[in-house]
Every structure is written in structure tokens, then in C-alpha cells.
Amino acid sequence: MNEQDRKKLIAENDLRLRKRLARRNGINSGLRYFVLTFVGLLMLYPLIWLLGASFKSNAEIFTSIGFLPSSFDFSGYVNGWKTSTEYTFTTYFINTFKIVIPKVIVTVISVTLTAYGFARFKIPGKKFLFSILIATLLLPNLVLRIPQYIMFNSFNWLDSYKPLIVPSAFAVDAFFVFMVIQFMRGIPKDLEEAATIDGCNSIQVLTKILMPILKPALISVALFQFMWTMNDFLGPLIYISSVRKYPVSIALKMSMDASALVHWNQVIALSVIALVPSLVVFFLAQRHFVDGITSSGIKG
């Protein structure tokens, strides 16, 4: 066999091998995508069904299994928005944001300050205080409801948003504090020392150096708090008594038992609408959010 033949043979073999590999890769990834898509759809089905059902008529909801409505009926949205009360859902949405927005803002501020204190300053009894903070993570929220109710009652805060917002201004969300502390510990102290030499005081170090670096973590905190507060049902249920002040979560529930006959298409349509703010905020912040829970923000 001369040199040329040998090279040709090698090239042919090589090509065959590569083709086989490519085919196997193709089959592999095809299979993988199929399984993932299938499981993904299975998981998402309730949500897809919800979206479809919101366009169905009340009668169709319980008679067909498929998620595609026979005809697109927007009356669920239109009538649902009006609600059976004297207020429209606009009021309830505004109410929700009256709780959510201040709560998110005070949470981010208080959590950052508290975490900064724990992560960077020498405080007498710091270890003890920190262990108490962590211990509150383990405390079920429910056991606090009654004493808190009594306390807020004596403050004359019932039927206002204060009991829902003000506690967050004192960094009661131990989970967030813990999360931000962990982030802060990953930031080299040299940065703060360099900033001190550059002329920053403690607060400037926090606002000009640490907070920009902590941005992914703080966005995660804001996002979690936004979604949790948006979906909070028990808090408003306990503290808010006048319909005028109801947030979306309570209003939704109300539309289910306002009359003997439940307009399911309306309930479902409003549920879809209630999901929208969380989804929008999540997708807007997604990039930072993922950064926030996967890295400490500083590399190399």
C-alpha cells in the first residue's frame, strides 16, 4: 500500500467515525429534548389549562378536558374585572401595590443595613445576636400571629397596611439578611479598605462600593419579597377588614364566595391577571436574579 492509499483510507475511516459520532449525538440530544419537553409540558399543563380556561365560558370549563377553548370568550376578564363589589379590580391592584412597593423598598434598605452590620462591624454580642437572627428562621410564622395581632391592635394599626409593611423596616426577614450576609462575606475587604483610603465613610462604603457589587443579591431579595407579598393571603386576611382596602389576593378569594353561583371563568381570568405582575417582574430581573443566586458577584 503506498502512502497515498494509506492516507485515503485513514481519511475515509475518519469520516465514517465522525459521521457515526454525529448520528449518535443527534439521537442522544433528540431523545434528551423529547424527554425534557414532555416533562416540561406536564409540569406546565395546569398553567396552560388555566390560561385556556380563562377564555372559556362558565359551562365549558367543567365539560371539556382540552385547554383550547371552543371560542375565545373575554367576558370572564371583563365581568371579573368589575367584580361583584362596588370596587373594580383596579382598586385591588392599586391596594396590592400600596403594600408591595413600600414593603420591597424598606426590606431592601433594612436588610442591607443589618447584613452590613453583621458582616463587617465588631459589635459586642454579635455572635449571640446572629444566632437569634438565624433562630427566627426556624420559627413558624403562625406562632407569631396572635401576639403580633394583639400588639398591632394596641397600636391602633388594624385595617391599615402598616402591620404588613412596617415590620419589614426592621429586617425581620431573617432569610434575606442571611443571604445578603453570605454575599457580603464573599466580597474582599480590600475593596472597602481602598474605599476608606479614597475617603469614604462607612455609609459611603456601603452605598458607593458594596451596594453596586451586591446588586444581584439585592435584586433577588426585592424579587422574592415582591412575589411573596403579592401572593400573601394570610397577612391581609388578618389585618385588613374593609373591602376598600383589600389587595388582589383577598379580592380573588372574595369573588369565589360573593354569591352562591361561582363564576369560575371570572375567577380563572383574574387569577391569570394576578399572575402577570410577578411574571413581568421576574422576567425583567431574571438575568440579575440568576446571577444573584449562583455567584458572589466577584471573580478573579
Place this chain on the structure above:
Amino acid sequence: MAEVVLKSVEKQYPNGFKAVHGIDLEIKDGEFMVFVGPSGCAKSTTLRMVAGLEDITGGEIWIGDKCVNEVQPKDRGIAMVFQNYALYPHMTAYNNMAFGLQMSKTPKNIIDQRVREAAKHLEIEDLLDRKPKEMSGGQRQRVALGRALVRKPDVFLFDEPLSNLDAKLRVSMRVRIQELHEMLKAEGVPATMIYVTHDQVEAMTMGDRITVLNAGRIMQVDTPMNLYRKPENLFVAGFIGAPSMNLVDGEIVEMGGKVFVSIPGGVLPLPEEKAEKVRSHVGKKIKFGLRPEDIIANEVHEGGEGFVTGSVRVVEQMGNEEFIYFNAAGTQFIARVNPEQVKNIRKGEDYRFWFNLAKCHMFDLETEENLTL
């Protein structure tokens, strides 16, 4: 324009550990002072105390004509370059350099002028819009240097700035920092520089003077050459120089009016000058020290008595020189020789090694001080 003076500076941690034991040091205006020592010797702590990042628990620190014990770091007229650069990751190189000036409310046009000037010196003009993560280690360190430079400080503090760089970059940055020092001097605004390193080569090549520290105490402050030639104590003798000085147990003996030093492998006659210094120690045990290059390993050396016989264990060829490790009476020595002179030295064989005793050092065992200075 400032000298830095440390007066019995102490540092004791709340847990009782004393890191710095009363350091007295005078760093002249415009001087390049290097702090060197093994890890844990408090060289960084001392630097950080000068910077004001670390409280002092005793003594005084003076920068210029001001006692700065209670002065904030930003008002001390210092700038610091950190080991891991400490660049603000969310700012561009330009903003990193400008930040300190912005904090002190310097007018914008002056900031811009100074940043661009510094960037030109350090050849980082094309990096000004980049963030730290888009730069290499060497570029980051140059930006960090620029950040110090724009502040026009009286005192530059360097905390092992080159440790994170690879060997080649380290050499070029070393030169750059020295050039910077010279440049400031030439411009008529000499800056005092304090440079902490654990790297002897950096210490020896960069410093006008070197402070050798050990366990929170100053061992010796002197020029690089004096540290090498005239170590005041055992620690400096062993620490400065690579490979380090041969240090072996010995005894001073007197025979027939002549003074000898007895070390493993031989009894060597001391030259008159050295003999005078140690006559008071006759009969006492001492530490004998000799630099590897003062051991002459040559089979054809002309006579004399000052040799020991040792068997060669390892010959390390460095190209321009050779390190010969040999054993004499169970003690290991190392000689540094010119490969041109000793072509036939082979492992496992016995040779005579001549000791250049005019350059030997002898240390008191108790005080560890050099008796032969």
C-alpha cells in the same frame, strides 16, 4: 514630601496576642523602604497601621510633621496598592482612578487631567473604559498603581503588590515601580514609598533601605548590600540571601596564641581581624556562618589550612552557577561555584572545600548577635 516616623509602635489584639512589639523606625522623605520578613512577622500589619486601616495600641506614628494616630486614612496623605488590586469591580478603570479625587470634591477638569496623565505614564490609556474583569492581572495592577498615583500622595504604601503576578510580569512591574519612584524624584515631588514583600529579590533590588522584621520586631534596618554583607544577627544572616548562608554550630578555640574556629569537618584558623573580635569568646560555643559563594570548591586550590573535607551529595546546575551540597562530619553545607572552575565535581566523592574565612560571621548563641562586625 513627608518622612514617616514610627515611635515604639505596638499592636496588641483583643485576644491578648501581641503582633508588634514597639517598633522604632525612621523612613526618610522620598526614601524607598522595603519591609521584608517571613509570613506572620507583622510587616503587613505595620504597613496597615501606617495607612490607618489598623488601630495601634501603643506608640506614635508621624507622617510629615503630624502625629497621625487619630487621623483618618483619607487625611493621612497616603495611597495604597493592594496585593489583589482591590479595584472596584463595578467601575471602569477611569472611574477607579478618579474615585478618590471625586470623593475629595476635586474639580472635574483636574481629575480628568490627572487620570490621563497617570494613564499615560503607566501605558493604560486604552484601558480606561474597561472594567477590571476585562483586564489581565498585570493591567489591573497598573490601574491600581494609577489609582494611587493620581492622588499625588506624600507616601505610597505597597502591600505585596506583585505577589499575584507571574514571574515575568513581576520583573517588569518591579522595574516600573522603581521608574515611578525615580520619575517623581526627577519631577521634584519625591514620594516616600513603603513596600511590603516576602520576596527577597524584590526587597534587595527595589529598596533604598530594607527593614527586616521577625515576629513583630525589627531585626535590622540597612541598605541591601549591608544587610547581605553585615547581618547584625543570626536571623538576618539566615533570612537574606538565596541559597541562604551556611550556619553551623562551632566553637572558638585558642592554640599557641592563635585563634581557631572548630566546626564540623575541621578546625579553621581565623584571620587576625576576625580573631580579635571573638577572642573574648574563646572556649565558648558559637554559630558559624559563611555565604555559599565564600566556599571555594577547587581540587587544585593552593595549600593553606582553611578547608574541610566533605562528600558531595547533590550538584545543582543553574547554568551560570552551580550549587554543591556536601556533607562534612554529618553537617550539610552548600557552596555556590562557577561551573567554569569546577568541571570535575561528581556526586558521592570526597573533596576539599576551602572556606574564605575573611568573610565569615560568628554569632553569639544567646544574644544571636554578630560578633564579627
